[in-house]
Amino acid sequence: MRNIKLTIEYDGREYHGWQKQPNRLNIQGEIEQAIQTVIGEKVELIGSGRTDAGVHAFGQVANFKIESDFPIEKIPIAINSQLKKSIRIQKAEEVEENFHSRYHCHKKTYAYIIDNSQYGSAIYRNLTYHVSQPLDVEAMKQGAKYLVGEHDFSSFKSSGTSSKSSVRTIYNIDIMKEQERVVIQITGNGFLYNMVRIISGTLLEVGMGEIPPKEIELILKAKVRQRAGKTLPAHGLYLMNVDFE
Amino acid sequence: MRNIKLTIEYDGREYHGWQKQPNRLNIQGEIEQAIQTVIGEKVELIGSGRTDAGVHAFGQVANFKIESDFPIEKIPIAINSQLKKSIRIQKAEEVEENFHSRYHCHKKTYAYIIDNSQYGSAIYRNLTYHVSQPLDVEAMKQGAKYLVGEHDFSSFKSSGTSSKSSVRTIYNIDIMKEQERVVIQITGNGFLYNMVRIISGTLLEVGMGEIPPKEIELILKAKVRQRAGKTLPAHGLYLMNVDFE
Numbered sequence: 001m002r003n004i005k006l007t008i009e010y011d012g013r014e015y016h017g018w019q020k021q022p023n024r025l026n027i028q029g030e031i032e033q034a035i036q037t038v039i040g041e042k043v044e045l046i047g048s049g050r051t052d053a054g055v056h057a058f059g060q061v062a063n064f065k066i067e068s069d070f071p072i073e074k075i076p077i078a079i080n081s082q083l084k085k086s087i088r089i090q091k092a093e094e095v096e097e098n099f100h101s102r103y104h105c106h107k108k109t110y111a112y113i114i115d116n117s118q119y120g121s122a123i124y125r126n127l128t129y130h131v132s133q134p135l136d137v138e139a140m141k142q143g144a145k146y147l148v149g150e151h152d153f154s155s156f157k158s159s160g161t162s163s164k165s166s167v168r169t170i171y172n173i174d175i176m177k178e179q180e181r182v183v184i185q186i187t188g189n190g191f192l193y194n195m196v197r198i199i200s201g202t203l204l205e206v207g208m209g210e211i212p213p214k215e216i217e218l219i220l221k222a223k224v225r226q227r228a229g230k231t232l233p234a235h236g237l238y239l240m241n242v243d244f245e
Numbered sequence: 246m247r248n249i250k251l252t253i254e255y256d257g258r259e260y261h262g263w264q265k266q267p268n269r270l271n272i273q274g275e276i277e278q279a280i281q282t283v284i285g286e287k288v289e290l291i292g293s294g295r296t297d298a299g300v301h302a303f304g305q306v307a308n309f310k311i312e313s314d315f316p317i318e319k320i321p322i323a324i325n326s327q328l329k330k331s332i333r334i335q336k337a338e339e340v341e342e343n344f345h346s347r348y349h350c351h352k353k354t355y356a357y358i359i360d361n362s363q364y365g366s367a368i369y370r371n372l373t374y375h376v377s378q379p380l381d382v383e384a385m386k387q388g389a390k391y392l393v394g395e396h397d398f399s400s401f402k403s404s405g406t407s408s409k410s411s412v413r414t415i416y417n418i419d420i421m422k423e424q425e426r427v428v429i430q431i432t433g434n435g436f437l438y439n440m441v442r443i444i445s446g447t448l449l450e451v452g453m454g455e456i457p458p459k460e461i462e463l464i465l466k467a468k469v470r471q472r473a474g475k476t477l478p479a480h481g482l483y484l485m486n487v488d489f490e
Contacts, residue, residue: 009367056368076364088367119321122254122333123301127368 001065007091012056019050034082039068048101048242054234059241063101109187109240112200117180129236135207137177142213143206144173154223157192194231202229246310252336253305262298279327284313293350293487299479304486308346354432354485357445362425374481380452382422387458388451389418399468402437439476447474
């Protein structure tokens with residue numbers, strides 16, 4: 001069996017998330033269907049992880065196995081021809097047979113984009129989250145430092161998940177001011193349900209002066225969801241890339 | 246009478262252009278209606294110029310006159326409260342009574358954004374024009390030089406306009422490669438109907454190797470629309486800013 005690794009960009013607005021589910025438009029299902037149409041084999045597309053309804057990806061990674069000798073260099077254009085333009089296969093590579101997008105995922109980077117202009121951008125209104133109050137980016141950076149490392153992130157997860165452990169490692173958090181945007185970029189070995197959106201919501205409150213930076217340490221230690229900030233909406237969140245060992 | 250100058254951002258996709266017209270959603274009409282609702286006066290909103298259906302603006306400028314002493318600093322938020330989020334007033338300034346957005350417009354800058362990635366961006370698909378063939382940006386820069394200056398741009402205008410003269414001055418054309426995008430930015434004292442989209446379409450053919458750069462000079466001199474390239478679609482075009490004397 002050949003094992004094919006895809007790098008995928010999508011606009012999450014039209015989809016009920018990555019995961020396949022009946023009667024609701026989803027990214028995994030759309031791509032599996034496209035592969036079956038062009039390659040003629042029913043496949044299981046294994047994503048590096050789910051993204052929720054409305055969340056975007058520049059670099060989601062997924063793999064699938066086929067018997068076909070369909071040329072690797074023609075796979076993106078062939079699959080894309082069957083997809084709406086809100087999903088684009090950006091790359092296809094043949095990888096070794098034991099490669100698994102979820103098990104071998106080493107780290108992931110997400111970005112949360114805040115439009116910090118006074119009145120909000122008309123053009124990017126659906127691709128960023130607008131906050132008019134000017135944010136204190138230095139305070140956000142200070143607060144973010146407490147989250148880097150291996151921690152129990154129970155305070156930063158929504159209920160309704162079945163993860164056994166709430167311990168994850170965050171390798172890095174960058175808070176970047178780019179013109180009128182504030183971008184929170186987080187790299188970790190894995191993320192709990194809504195974790196990036198809750199961390200972003202909490203750091204946003206730090207930036208607004210509602211939470212002192214050092215309180216992040218206490219929120220983390222409390223291991224209680226209610227202590228952290230609100231879950232920011234999906235449309236500002238992007239899965240940027242996935243790294244493998 | 247107070248004279249109020251607005252700087253306006255809009256996502257052109259939902260509108261049949263700037264100009265007021267019955268039974269078709271347009272930007273001028275939407276803003277005039279919003280002003281009337283919040284200030285209570287029927288106004289004429291004078292734009293620096295029309296933008297066509299589907300064209301975006303980061304910095305359209307328009308002015309209107311009122312008797313009301315409505316505080317200037319509250320005007321953007323008040324008007325925005327009555328508008329869909331695809332139009333945002335970004336700035337309001339009180340200007341001298343004789344200021345006229347169209348007559349006093351000194352120069353305008355438009356940008357045409359080409360997504361030059363292999364398969365096209367899913368996320369920016371409606372905000373850029375996708376061309377997969379890698380473009381020769383140096384050739385495009387060479388070709389663009391022939392267009393700078395005062396010229397008769399008859400070769401670069403669509404029919405159906407009533408402009409008396411086809412002579413315009415282009416002050417500057419920048420062709421910028423920004424990651425996988427190629428941005429054509431043009432500053433001039435005014436533009437004929439579809440002029441920026443036809444210039445962009447012609448420079449695109451230069452970038453694709455279909456027209457040698459120096460042929461731009463011959464196309465310009467021919468003063469025949471058929472000699473130039475195709476009119477690129479509206480959704481890649483942005484009115485960036487308007488300068489006044």
